[in-house]
Amino acid sequence: MENIIEVKNLAKKYGSFTAVDGINFSVQAGEVFGILGPNGAGKTTTLEMIEGLKPMTSGEAVLDGHNVSRETRLVKSLIGVQLQSSSFFDALNLKELLEIFASLYNRKVDAMELLREVQLDEKWKAQVKELSGGQKQRFSIAAALVNDPKVLFLDEPTTGLDPQARRNLWDLVTLINKKGKTVVLTTHYMDEAEVLCDRIAVMDHAHIVAMDTTENLLKMPGLSTIARFRVDKPLVDGARLKTLTGVTEVEHEDHTYRLTTDNSEATLADLFKFGREAGFKLLDLQLHQPTLEDVFLKLTGHALRD
Ligand SMILES: Nc1ncnc2c1ncn2[C@@H]1O[C@H](COP(=O)(O)OP(=O)(O)OP(=O)(O)O)[C@@H](O)[C@H]1O
Ligand SMILES: [Mg+2]
Structure with a gap:
């Protein structure tokens, strides 16, 4: 062009x-x-x-x-x-x-x-x-x-x-x-x-x-996606969440979990597999994908707007 x-x-x-x-x-x-x-x-x-x-x-x-x-x-x-x-x-x-x-x-x-x-x-x-x-x-x-x-x-x-x-x-x-x-x-x-x-x-x-x-x-390396979900029963082996592909951080409160991942597709695939094997269901699964705001923050170390 x-x-x-x-x-x-x-x-x-x-x-x-x-x-x-x-x-x-x-x-x-x-x-x-x-x-x-x-x-x-x-x-x-x-x-x-x-x-x-x-x-x-x-x-x-x-x-x-x-x-x-x-x-x-x-x-x-x-x-x-x-x-x-x-x-x-x-x-x-x-x-x-x-x-x-x-x-x-x-x-x-x-x-x-x-x-x-x-x-x-x-x-x-x-x-x-x-x-x-x-x-x-x-x-x-x-x-x-x-x-x-x-x-x-x-x-x-x-x-x-x-x-x-x-x-x-x-x-x-x-x-x-x-x-x-x-x-x-x-x-x-x-x-x-x-x-x-x-x-x-x-x-x-x-x-x-x-x-x-x-x-x-938005494909820039190092941008994180947040996956949030509830589970229908307590996780016996909750520590396994940390080992799912891409996961960098796990937080939870009661049955609600928040995973930070730098490879959301692989994390979700592993998460569903974990659910099938351990017999729990994922409820209200939500993904927060990175935005240009996150790109800016990553590039400059500060927010686009203060
Ligand atoms: N005539 C001028 N004399 C001195 N400094 C100037 C002059 N015009 C602009 N600047 C400075 O140059 C920098 C860039 O200004 P500019 O107006 O290009 O920013 P901008 O990205 O358009 O910002 P905004 O989003 O607020 O419009 C600023 O720090 C501004 O204070
Ligand atoms: Mg201007």
């Missing part, structure tokens, strides 16, 4: 402070690529350098074959950047705003069609200040699409939204991506990264500490 973005040794320093420390990644045309990381990791700084909005200290970014530092204007015409709603002028309605933005690109836009795409066509006469949080976010995405960009950049698109508005925005991003646009987004929500992103770069303290599909990140 073709890489639409290539980032090499990209770095940003503010005085002696390093906000982005020589990161490397590429984004394939047509994918949703996510940068997941906690506050201050360097996500926004990274996006702004790739967008040509912030000078790089060193390294380079190439977007659709064009060097961002040398061909900044051209690159800007190929991308859509979600703006903060606070920067929209008052006094104009949504339709007029989209038309003004399009004219800045010397383009004509079907503003009503674009508003329909983000489900705001009924609100076309409204001003931005009259919109709800989720509606504002959707409008800012519409504004980022007026130049029909190849790549859409979204910086924490759902921060501050309620769960329903977040889902609604996820659907919109998925729809835009299905229509052929590459999407690069930042988030500190692991569920958002999991739902939306084909691949995720996990960023912490100015570095990318891992980069892969969610599925592969």
Whole structure:
């Protein structure tokens, strides 16, 4: 697949402070690529350098074959950047705003069609200040699409939204991506990264500490699954649980057991075998599979959110 973005040794320093420390990644045309990381990791700084909005200290970014530092204007015409709603002028309605933005690109836009795409066509006469949080976010995405960009950049698109508005925005991003646009987004929500992103770069303290599909990140060695169950009668040989394949820890209270395992499939197979041989039944078996939160903790030694 073709890489639409290539980032090499990209770095940003503010005085002696390093906000982005020589990161490397590429984004394939047509994918949703996510940068997941906690506050201050360097996500926004990274996006702004790739967008040509912030000078790089060193390294380079190439977007659709064009060097961002040398061909900044051209690159800007190929991308859509979600703006903060606070920067929209008052006094104009949504339709007029989209038309003004399009004219800045010397383009004509079907503003009503674009508003329909983000489900705001009924609100076309409204001003931005009259919109709800989720509606504002959707409008800012519409504004980022007026130049029909190849790549859409979204910086924490759902921060501050309620769960329903977040889902609604996820659907919109998925729809835009299905229509052929590459999407690069930042988030500190692991569920958002999991739902939306084909691949995720996990960023912490100015570095990318891992980069892969969610599925592969969750296969990282050393992540534990917790199996919880009750048994229908007291276990005579409870100590055998510790010897099941993969089990690293056993806790229990009365008839309820909690096994920590780094090989859940093998542990369960052994557990069922043990049950058959010893004549007990497993009740209410529950598995807690590792999440991206666990991946982050494993990689960095601290939680994604405090
Ligand atoms: N203009 C600036 N001058 C000095 N330091 C800055 C400046 N902009 C950002 N930083 C610092 O660079 C680091 C990375 O900031 P950045 O905004 O990229 O983080 P982020 O990952 O987007 O965080 P958040 O999730 O809070 O948006 C932070 O420690 C921040 O304080
Ligand atoms: Mg940020």
